[in-house]
Amino acid sequence: MIRLENLSKSFTVNGRTTVVAHDVNVTFPTGASVGLLGHNGAGKSTLLRMIAGVVRPDRGKVVTTGSVSWPVGFAGSFHPDLTGAQNTRFIARVYNIDAEKLLQFVAKFSDLGHHLYLPFGHYSSGMRSRLAFGVSMGIHFDTYLVDEVTSVGDGNFRDKSQAYFRNRLLNSGAIMVSHSMSMIRSVCKSAAVLHHGRLTYFEDVDEAIETHLANIGASGAHDDED
Numbered sequence: 001m002i003r004l005e006n007l008s009k010s011f012t013v014n015g016r017t018t019v020v021a022h023d024v025n026v027t028f029p030t031g032a033s034v035g036l037l038g039h040n041g042a043g044k045s046t047l048l049r050m051i052a053g054v055v056r057p058d059r060g061k062v063v064t065t066g067s068v069s070w071p072v073g074f075a076g077s078f079h080p081d082l083t084g085a086q087n088t089r090f091i092a093r094v095y096n097i098d099a100e101k102l103l104q105f106v107a108k109f110s111d112l113g114h115h116l117y118l119p120f121g122h123y124s125s126g127m128r129s130r131l132a133f134g135v136s137m138g139i140h141f142d143t144y145l146v147d148e149v150t151s152v153g154d155g156n157f158r159d160k161s162q163a164y165f166r167n168r169l170l171n172s173g174a175i176m177v178s179h180s181m182s183m184i185r186s187v188c189k190s191a192a193v194l195h196h197g198r199l200t201y202f203e204d205v206d207e208a209i210e211t212h213l214a215n216i217g218a219s220g221a222h223d224d225e226d
Contacts, residue, residue: 080121
């Protein structure tokens with residue numbers, strides 16, 4: 001279970017203030033796969049990072065039961081001077097799991113080859129995403145926070161990522177950001193819509209998608225956002 005209690009967050013960039021959350025009170029059920037919808041810039045990624053504990057709210061709190069991942073694919077906490085392998089081992093120690101088993105999984109899953117043993121700071125964006133996704137999937141969490149990660153990489157890697165993620169969801173829940181409405185429909189049983197700092201939870205994923213499309217001025221006939 002993940003419960004947002006009176007959660008508020010805003011930030012100002014170049015004199016323009018964006019409200020991500022305004023006194024949000026929503027509960028995500030245990031073991032549920034929930035889509036998180038909202039227009040570009042609504043603050044979906046920031047909300048995920050608040051749930052993960054990476055970003056602090058201005059007010060309110062996030063209450064969780066069970067283990068919650070960092071945003072899957074998020075590579076911001078990887079040290080640029082350490083190799084991919086060293087970063088992997090460090091994360092394994094943080095989560096108290098077998099470092100060599102995690103490294104073996106990441107090596108096989110990411111297909112980084114010798115690059116796994118080179119400094120992370122020299123990685124391309126695609127290589128960073130492969131490493132980050134591999135590490136995320138190599139650790140079991142009760143709830144995965146997912147931010148468009150399965151759209152990264154070439155076709156084969158995307159297919160492998162989506163297949164492995166779906167397998168993880170057989171025993172775990174997720175809060176998932178995606179601009180693909182077909183992906184949300186196929187993976188999620190419910191959804192929440194973030195709009196102008198308000199988060200509305202819908203038991204019916206199609207109702208949530210309809211509301212989201214209305215918010216962005218799109219026709220319900222469109223399956224995916226551009």
